[in-house]
Amino acid sequence: MFDSLKLSAIPPADEALRPLVREFAAQAVKSRSAEQRVRSWIGYDADFSRSLGRAGLLGLSLPREYGGGGYGPFARFVVVEELLAVGAPVAAHWIADRQSAPLLLNYGTEAQRKFFLPKIAKGELFFCIGMSEPGSGSDLASVRSRAERTATGWRLNGQKIWTTTALDADYMIALVRSSGTSADRQAGLSQFLVPLRAPGVTVRPIIDLTGTAEFAEIFFDNVALGEDALVGQEGGGWHQVTAELAFERSGPERIYSAVVLIDEWIAHLRANGRLRGAAATLAGQFTAQLTVLRSLSISVTARLAAGESPVIEASLSKDLGTSFEQSVPTLIADDLGSHPDEAVDAQFYRTLQFVSRIAPSYSLRGGTREILRGIIARGLGLR
Amino acid sequence: MEDFDLLQSFERMLDDASPLEVVRAIEAGGSAGALWATLEESGFLDLLVPESAGGAGIALGDAAPLIEALGAWLVPVPVAQTMAARALLAKAGHDVPPGPILLATAAASRTGPLPFAALAQYALVELNGQVILTRLGTDVLHPAKLHASRTASLTWAHEPDVLAKLELPNGALRALGAVLRAAEIAGIAGKALEITIAYANERVQFGKPIGKQQAVQQQLAVMAEHAVLARMAGRLGCAAGLPPLRDAAATAKQVASSAVPVITSIAHAVHGAIGISEEYRLQLYTRRLYEWRLADGSESYWAGLLGASRLRSDAATSIDFVRGASEPK
Numbered sequence: 001m002f003d004s005l006k007l008s009a010i011p012p013a014d015e016a017l018r019p020l021v022r023e024f025a026a027q028a029v030k031s032r033s034a035e036q037r038v039r040s041w042i043g044y045d046a047d048f049s050r051s052l053g054r055a056g057l058l059g060l061s062l063p064r065e066y067g068g069g070g071y072g073p074f075a076r077f078v079v080v081e082e083l084l085a086v087g088a089p090v091a092a093h094w095i096a097d098r099q100s101a102p103l104l105l106n107y108g109t110e111a112q113r114k115f116f117l118p119k120i121a122k123g124e125l126f127f128c129i130g131m132s133e134p135g136s137g138s139d140l141a142s143v144r145s146r147a148e149r150t151a152t153g154w155r156l157n158g159q160k161i162w163t164t165t166a167l168d169a170d171y172m173i174a175l176v177r178s179s180g181t182s183a184d185r186q187a188g189l190s191q192f193l194v195p196l197r198a199p200g201v202t203v204r205p206i207i208d209l210t211g212t213a214e215f216a217e218i219f220f221d222n223v224a225l226g227e228d229a230l231v232g233q234e235g236g237g238w239h240q241v242t243a244e245l246a247f248e249r250s251g252p253e254r255i256y257s258a259v260v261l262i263d264e265w266i267a268h269l270r271a272n273g274r275l276r277g278a279a280a281t282l283a284g285q286f287t288a289q290l291t292v293l294r295s296l297s298i299s300v301t302a303r304l305a306a307g308e309s310p311v312i313e314a315s316l317s318k319d320l321g322t323s324f325e326q327s328v329p330t331l332i333a334d335d336l337g338s339h340p341d342e343a344v345d346a347q348f349y350r351t352l353q354f355v356s357r358i359a360p361s362y363s364l365r366g367g368t369r370e371i372l373r374g375i376i377a378r379g380l381g382l383r
Numbered sequence: 384m385e386d387f388d389l390l391q392s393f394e395r396m397l398d399d400a401s402p403l404e405v406v407r408a409i410e411a412g413g414s415a416g417a418l419w420a421t422l423e424e425s426g427f428l429d430l431l432v433p434e435s436a437g438g439a440g441i442a443l444g445d446a447a448p449l450i451e452a453l454g455a456w457l458v459p460v461p462v463a464q465t466m467a468a469r470a471l472l473a474k475a476g477h478d479v480p481p482g483p484i485l486l487a488t489a490a491a492s493r494t495g496p497l498p499f500a501a502l503a504q505y506a507l508v509e510l511n512g513q514v515i516l517t518r519l520g521t522d523v524l525h526p527a528k529l530h531a532s533r534t535a536s537l538t539w540a541h542e543p544d545v546l547a548k549l550e551l552p553n554g555a556l557r558a559l560g561a562v563l564r565a566a567e568i569a570g571i572a573g574k575a576l577e578i579t580i581a582y583a584n585e586r587v588q589f590g591k592p593i594g595k596q597q598a599v600q601q602q603l604a605v606m607a608e609h610a611v612l613a614r615m616a617g618r619l620g621c622a623a624g625l626p627p628l629r630d631a632a633a634t635a636k637q638v639a640s641s642a643v644p645v646i647t648s649i650a651h652a653v654h655g656a657i658g659i660s661e662e663y664r665l666q667l668y669t670r671r672l673y674e675w676r677l678a679d680g681s682e683s684y685w686a687g688l689l690g691a692s693r694l695r696s697d698a699a700t701s702i703d704f705v706r707g708a709s710e711p712k
Contacts, residue, residue: 001573001576001577001607001610001611002607002611005611005614005615006618007444007615007618007619007622081702084702085700085701085702085703086700256702259700259701259702262701263700263701266693266694266701269694270694275691275694275695276691279690279694280686280687280690280691280693280694281683281686281687281690282686282690283686283689283690283693283694284633284637284685284686284687284688284689284690284691284692284693285637285641285682285683285686285690286690286701287634287689287690287693287701287704287705287708288616288633288634288637288638288685288686288689289637289638289641290701290702290705291619291634291638291705291708292612292615292616292619292634292635292638293612294702294705294706295615295618295619296611296612296615299615316604316607316608316611319604319605319608320608320609320612370601372604373600373601373604373605374597374600374601374604376604376607376608377600377601377603377604380580380603380604380607381580381584382580382583382584382594382595382599382600382603383595383600
């Protein structure tokens with residue numbers, strides 16, 4: 001079962017990127033508190049993203065002719081790992097770098113590639129992804145936002161919701177219906193490039209339970225789009241979206257969302273001289289699980305590097321990874337609370353509670369746990 | 384693919400030598416003599432022995448799929464341990480005795496329960512800080528008298544006969560045992576998953592196979608995840624050499640042992656009552672998993688050691704620590 005997943009190593013050419021990224025990451029987090037760093041891949045800093053772009057650390061998997069680095073998927077693994085290890089703010093470029101650029105490379109027109117890819121690689125254009133709608137969550141094929149043909153292109157109407165970084169992004173790549181009705185399911189869906197400053201687009205922040213406006217809802221009211229707003233095939237949106245899932249689901253970001261909290265907790269243990277007993281056992285549990293999950297993520301990345309599309313393996317890696325991430329605040333909170341007389345730094349306390357509150361999102365974003373397990377079950381021959 | 388051929392011929396040998404009837408008979412108290420003779424004759428027992436000493440010279444990392452197969456076939460004698468002991472003895476220039484060799488660690492002249500110890504003729508044992516090869520007699524073996532199990536603990540009332548002495552770091556034998564156990568857990572778990580999926584596709588309730596029920600599918604997905612995780616853990620451990628470094632062994636066994644309760648509970652839940660009958664084969668796998676989980680240290684034992692090492696380390700972040708511990712060499 002899943003015999004293709006073998007112990008793999010990151011190639012030396014990709015490892016060679018590590019020292020440079022480390023330097024950038026260290027600079028970026030110097031003046032950031034634990035509470036900010038633990039935001040991990042939802043921490044936003046456009047200047048930092050641009051500095052990564054200037055240093056050639058974005059768009060690594062894009063061909064050089066489009067301003068990319070000409071590397072394979074392991075380069076991104078190394079860069080992302082180093083950035084997340086210390087909690088550098090990666091949100092500004094995150095979606096463009098991980099998803100929009102590969103999508104445009106694979107399905108975009110030559111003109112779209114030439115216009116967008118170099119700017120993404122330089123950190124000059126930021127993207128968000130328009131998937132969920134008020135009536136469409138896990139059942140993505142039921143989206144109702146609609147693009148209609150006009151003499152000059154397309155007219156877009158509808159609404160997207162729970163969109164990360166939409167407040168600051170330049171473009172959304174939206175999955176909308178371009179023909180037929182919701183009853184046609186996967187058929188008749190297309191992806192469009194929507195400039196978020198265009199007339200008729202309204203972006204409203206949604207405050208989450210941590211007090212942050214990380215999400216937004218976006219309204220399209222007769223938004224006029226050109227012919228060149230369509231990405232890939234008209235009606236091919238579903239296929240294009242699912243082809244990217246293996247990339248979206250297997251990365252180290254599905255394991256590392258809470259690593260900053262682990263390290264802050266270890267600092268707390270050291271400050272309180274708790275280096276043995278139950279605390280050491282828990283630290284060992286985190287360390288062992290992290291090690292093996294990382295190897296699993298690397299082995300899935302090796303399949304991607306070999307040109308395969310390991311959607312089932314990526315689902316498996318993501319479900320295990322996010323379950324681990326979610327266990328971190330639960331177990332650390334119990335450890336902390338089992339020493340009620342111990343002094344707790346307020347910053348550390350806020351960091352823990354932030355992760356506790358936001359952790360349910362780890363297994364929602366990028367495909368819910370139940371959807372992923374359904375994909376795995378199909379892979380096991382059960383459906 | 385040479386490795387693939389090696390695995391295939393190993394599995395064919397196990398098909399013939401260790402079918403489930405043989406497993407059941409030996410667990411019930413039967414002789415393992417014929418099985419051992421076949422294993423000895425196959426040459427596979429010298430798989431890890433250096434070529435210069437007449438073995439196949441395969442690295443433990445490359446042999447991991449074969450160790451997993453020993454688990455999947457439920458081979459009811461300590462084969463992986465014998466392979467590893469033979470390699471260590473041969474590397475140190477010692478003669479290798481015939482017969483099953485146990486790996487053991489004994490503080491204060493005794494060990495905890497050791498699976499299949501009752502069938503071993505020798506033990507490579509870290510006994511009060513010294514690693515020695517010694518013969519096991521009935522004076523040393525204390526069977527656990529568990530149903531369908533050949534588990535026994537070892538107690539030395541007198542100084543043991545020392546057949547050979549090895550220079551190994553303290554804890555190395557337990558770490559090695561843990562890595563082999565982790566790889567075997569992966570093999571057993573993989574087979575238990577196969578059996579459970581097949582059953583879910585066969586068993587009809589409410590007019591359709593239970594495998595069509597989402598509640599069952601979700602559980603089997605979780606079982607598969609943990610089987611894959613255990614396999615990754617065993618492979619990482621095996622890649623860490625012979626004997627492995629302690630942190631690598633700790634990682635492998637912590638994760639593999641943690642997977643056991645998830646895997647066994649889902650396998651039994653999906654099977655329903657048939658799963659706990661003696662006649663049905665699932666129990667052969669789950670019983671083995673329960674014993675393997677704690678043999679050579681459970682998840683918390685290894686987590687404690689690994690955690691102490693993490694808390695002592697000067698790694699800047701957890702990821703730095705993990706990278707140091709997990710890059711395949």
